[in-house]
Amino acid sequence: MIGMNTLFRNPWIVTMNDDFEMIRNGYVYVVEDKISEVGSDPMRMAQLSLEADSVIDAADKILMPGMVSAHTHLFQTFMRGLADDLELYPWLSTQVWPFSELMTEEDFYYAGLIGCLENLKTGATSCIDQHYIFTSLNNGDHIFEAMRDSGIRGNMCRCFANIVYYEKFREEDQDRILDDIKRLHSQWAGTENGRLSLSVGPLNPWGVSPDLFQKSKQLSKDLGVKFQVHTAEDQDVVTKTAAMYDGMRNLEFFDSLGILDEDTQLAHAIWLDDHEMEILEKRRCQPIHCPVANAYLADGVARVPEMLKMGLPVALGTDGPGSNNAQDMLGTLKYTALMHKNHNLNAHIISNKDVLTMATRNGAVAMGMDGQMGQIVPGMKADIILVDWKKPHIAPVHHPESALVNNANGNDVDTVMVNGEIVVRNKKSTKIDEIALIDECQKRIEYIKSKM
Ligand SMILES: [Zn+2]
Structure with missing residues (x-):
């Protein structure tokens, strides 16, 4: 939610920063719609745990910048x-x-x-x-x-x-x-x-x-x-x-x-x-x-x-x-x-x-947002995903970037934050009743097909 501060605790971070840095057992602190701090100091993480409105345990997750699908036709x-x-x-x-x-x-x-x-x-x-x-x-x-x-x-x-x-x-x-x-x-x-x-x-x-x-x-x-x-x-x-x-x-x-x-x-x-x-x-x-x-x-x-x-x-x-x-x-x-x-x-x-x-x-x-998102770096927009890596088709993991490219698929995405707001948590939308939506869509396509 806008106005909330969120701490991701202990993720394996694929920062996508200029040095292509990976951080094991790190933390990412989000203030409102932006990433405010990224690090791995346990003392600081403990302190931020007390300050944050919401703490998300990400010990079993790879944390990376949310991706951009730059060409689709949703309809x-x-x-x-x-x-x-x-x-x-x-x-x-x-x-x-x-x-x-x-x-x-x-x-x-x-x-x-x-x-x-x-x-x-x-x-x-x-x-x-x-x-x-x-x-x-x-x-x-x-x-x-x-x-x-x-x-x-x-x-x-x-x-x-x-x-x-x-x-x-x-x-x-x-x-x-x-x-x-x-x-x-x-x-x-x-x-x-x-x-x-x-x-x-x-x-x-x-x-x-x-x-x-x-x-x-x-x-x-x-x-x-x-x-x-x-x-x-x-x-x-x-x-x-x-x-x-x-x-x-x-x-x-x-x-x-x-x-x-x-x-x-x-x-x-x-x-x-x-x-x-x-x-x-x-x-x-x-x-x-x-x-x-x-x-x-x-x-x-x-x-x-x-x-x-x-x-x-x-x-x-x-x-x-x-x-x-x-x-x-x-x-x-x-x-x-x-x-x-x-x-x-x-x-x-x-x-x-x-x-x-x-x-x-x-x-x-x-997206016209060069340098404003796409990296887990302070100052960037808080568009973040957590990918569950403790699964038999991914683990054990030598290199998180390899696990993301070569092992994980969309079903492994656990949590999604956009603009500082959690919109998917534990693999479920926080905003939409998914089953009701699917039923509605199925009804609609069957009707259109009947008219074709
Ligand atoms: Zn096209």
């Missing part, structure tokens, strides 16, 4: 497992779009809420939700309400397409889109003690007109927010875009529009050739890597180790639960490491530290 919780074994376009056109069209305003709230809850309970304290279904302008507000009620640190990336897309989803004209971004920003950004924020999200290179790309990029600069676009997600996207724009590949097209800079986030960024890698290095965009979804749709493998070598703050996402089918960020860590090692036939091409950095510190960059 797709309602269509996970709707149809497996399809490639991107047929999956979208025969399943995701017709189902989404039938969702009511209220459905978006419930789909968003169960998605936020899953994110929190599997270790993501923040998520960037690229929301692109605006059959009603209220849909975006319902996503924000779900973020608010779940307790997550949420960024809604207001998404749009205006030229080529499923007909129902591109009926918005430019003015309606830009006005709605401004309205949502003024209504929601910075609310809930700064927990909610907004970014601007053109859907993909072929669905948005060049003019709207430029106008929306300018608006994102005016508002001081991030700009996120699906980029080179599969080979089909590259071919489609090249056919429309003089054979230009995705990053060549974006660069010709002048919309690439360090506040531009490229979701997926898989099919980039050497020339595009040069553009990426020069423009310093932020790639958002979603390895599980990429594998699920057989999209390909992004050149992440090269991007990391360029010093780009590559962040991690789960992508929508439609194409994952989960939102498990702890599970994503292992998948990220394994995918690149195997793909490159090189076991040291990516390290545990790289993967954890992508999920935490680089995630903070994606």
Whole structure:
């Protein structure tokens, strides 16, 4: 609760600080919404135990910064497992779009809420939700309400397409889109003690007109927010875009529009050739890597180790639960490491530290909170998770960072704090009746399916 001071006693701390320091039997003291002290002196810990409003015994836990899922589509919780074994376009056109069209305003709230809850309970304290279904302008507000009620640190990336897309989803004209971004920003950004924020999200290179790309990029600069676009997600996207724009590949097209800079986030960024890698290095965009979804749709493998070598703050996402089918960020860590090692036939091409950095510190960059969270360091926002390591599939532990990447999964997350508030304790939401929510969501998807 805001105004409360909380002490975590005796955790094994993965600080993610500049020295990648681990602290055994340490303590973390949280004052209101920020980390105030981190250490291991038993005398000081005993003293803080008396001062704290709440003391959490974390002796069996690894404590780490909450992770950021930097690219998802929360509403797709309602269509996970709707149809497996399809490639991107047929999956979208025969399943995701017709189902989404039938969702009511209220459905978006419930789909968003169960998605936020899953994110929190599997270790993501923040998520960037690229929301692109605006059959009603209220849909975006319902996503924000779900973020608010779940307790997550949420960024809604207001998404749009205006030229080529499923007909129902591109009926918005430019003015309606830009006005709605401004309205949502003024209504929601910075609310809930700064927990909610907004970014601007053109859907993909072929669905948005060049003019709207430029106008929306300018608006994102005016508002001081991030700009996120699906980029080179599969080979089909590259071919489609090249056919429309003089054979230009995705990053060549974006660069010709002048919309690439360090506040531009490229979701997926898989099919980039050497020339595009040069553009990426020069423009310093932020790639958002979603390895599980990429594998699920057989999209390909992004050149992440090269991007990391360029010093780009590559962040991690789960992508929508439609194409994952989960939102498990702890599970994503292992998948990220394994995918690149195997793909490159090189076991040291990516390290545990790289993967954890992508999920935490680089995630903070994606949220527009670089240097404000993503590390267990005094002054940082108190977004913290405790992972239960005394389990047969994790213990014994030599290196906690290895246990997090290679052993733990989302079900091992025990406690979650966001902005200084405990939102999950003993694996249960402190804010939402989970069983009632699941029953409500099940009822709703069965009804929608019956209408399809
Ligand atoms: Zn996506």
